[in-house]
Each structure stands twice: as structure tokens, then as C-alpha cells.
Amino acid sequence: VLFTGSEERAPVALVDCNNFYVSCERAFDPSLEHRPVVVLSNNDGCVIARSEEAKQLGIRMGAPLFTCRTVVRQHSVRVFSSNYALYGDMSARVMETLGRFSPRMEEYSIDEAFLECPRLSGACPMDWARRLRAQVARCTGIPVSVGIAPTKTLAKIAARIAKKKPGSAGVCELAAHDDIDTALAGVAVDAVWGIGRRYAELLRRRGIMTARDLKGADDGWARRHMTIQGLRTVMELRGVSCLGIEDAPPAPRSILSSRSFGSPVGDPAALREALADNISTAAEKLRGRGMLASAVQVFISTGGHGPGPHHSASLTLDLPQPISDTRELIRRGLAGFDRLYRAGVCYRKAGVLLSGLHKERARQPVLFGCRAADERSGRFMEAVDAINARWGRGAVSFAAPAQAVRAWRMRRRFMSGRYTTCWSELPLARA
DNA sequence: TCTGGGGTCCTAGGACCC
DNA sequence: TCTGGGGTCCTAGGACCC
Numbered sequence: 200v201l202f203t204g205s206e207e208r209a210p211v212a213l214v215d216c217n218n219f220y221v222s223c224e225r226a227f228d229p230s231l232e233h234r235p236v237v238v239l240s241n242n243d244g245c246v247i248a249r250s251e252e253a254k255q256l257g258i259r260m261g262a263p264l265f266t267c268r269t270v271v272r273q274h275s276v277r278v279f280s281s282n283y284a285l286y287g288d289m290s291a292r293v294m295e296t297l298g299r300f301s302p303r304m305e306e307y308s309i310d311e312a313f314l315e316c317p318r319l320s321g322a323c324p325m326d327w328a329r330r331l332r333a334q335v336a337r338c339t340g341i342p343v344s345v346g347i348a349p350t351k352t353l354a355k356i357a358a359r360i361a362k363k364k365p366g367s368a369g370v371c372e373l374a375a376h377d378d379i380d381t382a383l384a385g386v387a388v389d390a391v392w393g394i395g396r397r398y399a400e401l402l403r404r405r406g407i408m409t410a411r412d413l414k415g416a417d418d419g420w421a422r423r424h425m426t427i428q429g430l431r432t433v434m435e436l437r438g439v440s441c442l443g444i445e446d447a448p449p450a451p452r453s454i455l456s457s458r459s460f461g462s463p464v465g466d467p468a469a470l471r472e473a474l475a476d477n478i479s480t481a482a483e484k485l486r487g488r489g490m491l492a493s494a495v496q497v498f499i500s501t502g503g504h505g506p507g508p509h510h511s512a513s514l515t516l517d518l519p520q521p522i523s524d525t526r527e528l529i530r531r532g533l534a535g536f537d538r539l540y541r542a543g544v545c546y547r548k549a550g551v552l553l554s555g556l557h558k559e560r561a562r563q564p565v566l567f568g569c570r571a572a573d574e575r576s577g578r579f580m581e582a583v584d585a586i587n588a589r590w591g592r593g594a595v596s597f598a599a600p601a602q603a604v605r606a607w608r609m610r611r612r613f614m615s616g617r618y619t620t621c622w623s624e625l626p627l628a629r630a
Numbered sequence: 631t632c633t634g635g636g637g638t639c640c641t642a643g644g645a646c647c648c
Numbered sequence: 649t650c651t652g653g654g655g656t657c658c659t660a661g662g663a664c665c666c
Binding site (some may be wrong): 247307308309310311392393394395396397398425426428429515 | 659662663664665666
């Protein structure tokens with residue numbers, strides 16, 4: 200099915216937080232205003248958020264920190280490690296505020312949401328967007344851009360225009376009766392939602408350079424070369440809605456936990472620890488969703504950079520019955536690791552993927568299984584989760600001493616406080 | 631010296647079934 | 649000489665998103 204829905208569809212709004220991670224840091228540290236600020240990926244590896252001032256300095260998205268050392272020093276760029284406790288909580292506050300503005304909303308990512316524009320008597324969507332924008336700023340301190348259009352793909356473009364075009368004051372509407380083509384002609388094809396690097400290359404070779412060109416692309420060609428999703432993108436650009444607002448997100452199909460190491464690790468005991476730590480995290484997430492996994496995939500990798508032999512390997516283990524017990528998942532996962540590990544190789548990353556997920560309530564008992572043992576396991580993990588919820592992550596942990604400082608632990612040299620979720624790190628107000 | 635993490639969807643091709 | 653047709657399920661790989 201290419202598209203669904205009625206003729207008279209309400210316009211869609213995309214609300215996008217500006218430079219979200221940087222804005223979170225700024226909300227608690229006004230000295231960061233009007234200065235270049237960047238936030239780094241885990242392990243302080245790459246730049247993943249930049250203030251406008253940092254963009255002006257030519258710092259690229261995804262640039263490894265070591266490649267920007269000079270500009271950082273010369274312009275006193277403020278650098279932060281990523282602080283997901285803070286960003287996650289700030290995101291929840293933004294979403295809660297947005298929820299008051301529409302009965303239908305999809306939390307699309309940590310810093311974006313699609314909202315159905317409510318039908319307002321006598322008020323235009325632009326006024327609604329301005330009020331929403333002011334309210335989010337007042338309640339959270341986070342600046343947002345709002346794009347309004349007949350389809351999600353066009354709303355993404357409108358939000359981009361709202362953010363970039365001088366004088367738009369953070370809001371932009373591409374209404375059905377407007378001259379949308381002129382706006383689309385100013386948007387490079389690789390800026391369209393759903394068009395990544397590979398497709399952009401393919402399209403440019405065919406002379407399709409802008410969103411407007413893509414809108415006029417041949418349907419059959421798009422279907423053949425960019426799958427059904429590519430065709431949907433083309434239709435959405437034409438104002439035909441193919442993507443609805445998913446206000447009840449489907450249950451996840453897999454849960455992944457993986458981390459690069461602070462420094463390379465060759466010692467199998469340390470690798471097992473790191474893997475056990477990832478499995479713990481994934482299993483906790485699994486139980487938090489009330490789900491069970493029926494397969495566990497473990498992987499280790501050296502990455503493609505640096506000297507020494509490179510090695511990447513993964514192994515999927517099917518479980519005899521769906522489980523969520525951390526101990527059993529670790530036991531299975533480590534048995535898999537032992538088959539993957541090569542002596543003398545320095546690894547940079549390890550992780551686990553839980554798949555074949557089912558709701559716990561839908562579990563089918565094993566014919567010759569032991570119900571009492573399953574119940575004991577369930578109560579045991581409940582107790583562990585309760586203790587960790589109360590006393591902090593890692594209060595109880597498996598197979599890895601929680602306090603030890605180890606080579607595989609993440610580097611986070613520029614961490615700000617957990618201002619909103621940790622009593623001892625609340626910001627101080629001075630008289 | 632130093633390069634993130636967590637997801638989704640789609641397709642092709644092979645195994646297997648009747 | 650001549651060797652079917654229709655389907656499901658699974659996996660790997662490739663594309664995309666933030």
C-alpha cells in the first residue's frame with residue numbers, strides 16, 4: 200500500500216529542537232550563549248552537536264575531535280562529553296510541553312516530534328506554531344523550529360527553512376495553495392528526508408539536483424532504484440501523504456547495546472567483562488519493556504582504523520526458550536564470545552543484539568520446563584532492577600566489578616552535571 | 631595518539647514445502 | 649527430445665534516520 204488516509208487531512212507540523220544537545224548545556228550555563236560550543240559522541244570521539252558559532256568556524260558534523268584541535272584552541276570552543284541523563288530528561292520535558300498543543304503526536308527522535316495541527320477556529324497554523332514555540336522556550340529553555348505542511352516529508356523541509364531562512368523567526372508553513380515548487384527548488388536533493396549519500400549520488404548522476412527535481416522524477420524509475428520507500432518520498436513531495444503520524448509506536452524488534460572502548464583491549468578477561476556489561480544493559484532495557492528475547496547476537500570488532508590486525512566477528516545464538524534473565528543471557532553470550540575471540544588481536548568495540556522479542560505475557564511455556572525456576576528467576580531480576588532503580592545503576596552488577604576503572608570504560612573528560620536528575624548535581628543559584 | 635550508538639525497512643536469494 | 653508452479657521463511661546486506 201503506497202498511501203492511506205482521507206482526502207481532507209490536517210496539516211502536519213514537525214517540531215525540531217535547534218542544536219539540541221548544545222541547547223541543553225546552554226539551558227544550565229548562560230555563559231555558553233553567543234560562544235562556539237560542541238558536544239562529543241561517546242568516548243569523546245566525534246562532534247555530534249554544534250552551536251551556530253561552531254558551525255561558522257567550519258567544524259563539521261561527525262568530525263573526529265582530534266581533527267579540530269587547532270580551531271578549538273584558537274577560538275576557545277567549549278567542548279562537552281555527551282550527557283544523556285541530561286538530554287533524555289530535557290527531551291521528556293519538551294515532549295510533555297508539545298503534548299499540550301495537539302491530541303496527536305509522534306515522538307520521532309530525542310529532539311523531534313510530528314504533531315497533527317489541530318483545526319483551530321479563526322486562528323492560522325502559524326499563530327499556533329508561534330505560541331507553541333514560545334511555550335517550549337518558557338518551560339524548558341530550548342529553542343525549536345516548526346515546519347508545517349501537508350505531508351511529513353514537506354514538513355521536514357519547512358522546518359529546515361524555518362531554521363535557516365532569515366526573518367522566518369523559527370516557523371514556516373508550506374500550505375497546499377502556496378507555491379511550494381519555488382521553495383523546493385532551493386533545497387538540495389540530499390537534504391530531503393529519506394535521501395542519504397548513496398541515493399543523492401545516484402540522483403545527481405541522473406540530473407536530479409533539487410527537491411523540486413525529485414518531485415518530478417519518474418515513478419517507475421524511483422520504485423526500481425530506490426525501493427517503495429523512495430517512491431513514497433517522491434509522492435510526499437507532491438503533497439500526497441504516504442506516512443501517517445505514528446502516535447502509538449510499535450514494540451521494538453531488537454535491542455542493541457554496544458560501546459567502543461576507552462582504549463584497545465586484547466585481554467580476553469577484560470573483553471568478557473565489557474561484553475557482560477553490555478548484556479546487562481540490554482537485558483535491563485528488555486525487562487523494562489516487559490519483553491523476552493529468543494536470540495542473542497554477540498560481536499567484537501577492532502574497527503577499521505589504526506595499526507595491527509583487524510578482525511570483526513559476530514555470532515547469533517538461538518535460545519531454547521525466550522528469556523530476560525541477565526545471568527542466563529551473559530552465560531550464553533560469553534559462550535559465543537569464546538568462539539569469536541582471537542588471541543593477539545586488540546579490539547576496540549564489543550556489543551550485543553537481543554532479537555526475536557516477545558511480550559512477556561505472550562510467553563509460551565516449555566513443555567518440560569520448570570515453572571518454579573522461571574518464577575524464581577523473574578523475582579530475582581525484579582529485585583535486582585528495584586535495587587538499581589533505588590541506589591543507582593551498577594549498585595548490583597554481574598560478572599564485572601562496578602567500581603573498577605578499566606581500559607574499556609568510556610572516556611568522558613568534559614562531562615557537565617546531571618542537572619535535572621541527580622540531587623547532588625543540581626545547579627547552584629547564587630544571590 | 632585520537633573516528634558513536636541505536637534503530638528501521640526493503641530486497642534478493644536460498645532452503646524448503648506441497 | 650522433453651524436467652512445474654506457487655508459496656513461505658530466513659538471512660545477509662544495503663539503504664536510511666537521528
